[in-house]
Amino acid sequence: MKTLKIIKIGGNIIDDNEALHSFLKEFASIDGPKLLVHGGGKSATKLANQMKVEVKMIDGRRITDAETLDVITMVYAGKINKNIVAQLQASNCNAIGFSGADGNAIVSEKRPIKTIDYGFVGDVKKVNTNALEIILNNAIIPVFCAITHDGNGQLLNTNADTIASALAIDLSNIFNTELYYCFEKNGVLVDVNNNDSVIEHINSQTYQELKSNGIIYEGMLPKIDNCFHAITHNVNKVCIGKPEMLFNAKTKYTTITK
């Protein structure tokens, strides 16, 4: 089986034109099958403000009402996704932009209302790999934004980290999948203020310790949970760090193992 690299980039790269441009040039140069998943960054909030769409938060979490879903679809699937694809084409990387609706690639389910109604937020239910397989086997590079659909015509806002891990898990039937979460830090850090304090390896046992010691907490928890979910579901390699981990052998980063 060939190796497929699935790379997720977040707001810190998306929001910085120069960083994005130089990342995409390097991404284009990666040999072999690859797939990019991008988050949203701050443009969606900026557009919502310009459009006077109210940002609704409950318990610190953003609610995706119909207007917000429109904003997200326009920014993620439109502006960000198409500009990334055009830039990749300029580096001779033949990319095609995807939402989960395209090729029916990711079907999700509107999050059930328990205590909070998150609105048009989707939890991944099923990945359909057939269109992706055809595309990847023809050396075309899928670029995913964080939008899925429910199969009944409704688009849904979906977490980009989850999209990346769901794709890595389901594409592991066809490829040796490797999952790279790129963010602004060098990896999981012992001291959040010291970018040199990278924990290079975390396994399920040390993860428990790091959680009980309070070293991994809050926002990092769902990220690392996603990583463990992937590594325990047939993904060959799961890494967290700066994008440099992909291009520079000297870069330190965190690798998650079972």
Added chain:
Amino acid sequence: MKTLKIIKIGGNIIDDNEALHSFLKEFASIDGPKLLVHGGGKSATKLANQMKVEVKMIDGRRITDAETLDVITMVYAGKINKNIVAQLQASNCNAIGFSGADGNAIVSEKRPIKTIDYGFVGDVKKVNTNALEIILNNAIIPVFCAITHDGNGQLLNTNADTIASALAIDLSNIFNTELYYCFEKNGVLVDVNNNDSVIEHINSQTYQELKSNGIIYEGMLPKIDNCFHAITHNVNKVCIGKPEMLFNAKTKYTTITK
């Protein structure tokens, strides 16, 4: 060679949720290879107004500055394209949304400045059919918005009618292509106020007569020129009319012949 139907829909359907929904259900039911090209409708102007992006016109023509290009990319490639794809998936039609940047499908050239600087407007230079061929041969349906790229990372606003004819012409190497321009009238009319006065056949000779009689004028001229360009460049069939021409054998419409 198989027959490929290339269908272009415009603002009158895009702006009417119910009309769009029922068109997409019928489109999904068309047998064999097919490809949809959609225009923009009024949402882009609405968004520009909400964002306080000034609509710049010179000699009655809209100028696409950088902000306007963003608006168009968000609305056409984001909101409209993804909602169409999601609705097609709901009718078991496996669609993938495309701009000209995706799969490097349509490379265009920024319109040279003569008397008017149209801004980020692109004239089609080259269609690359390889990604489209792979997709169509796997029974996946491309859905194009009216955005192309210049191959150097720049997205460009491009006329949807031209995109449809360029695709029909270049895909004629692989398919028998048929081009259907759907709009709000039953076809080319002798009397613009009488929807029953359809001219069922126009050839290059009668076209000259219709122009000199003033029956075809203004906005219809580039539309019909596009049709003649297609029919004289290997497209097998070129028709103009209401979408019903595709689904109801009794519907009258205009067919362009050499």
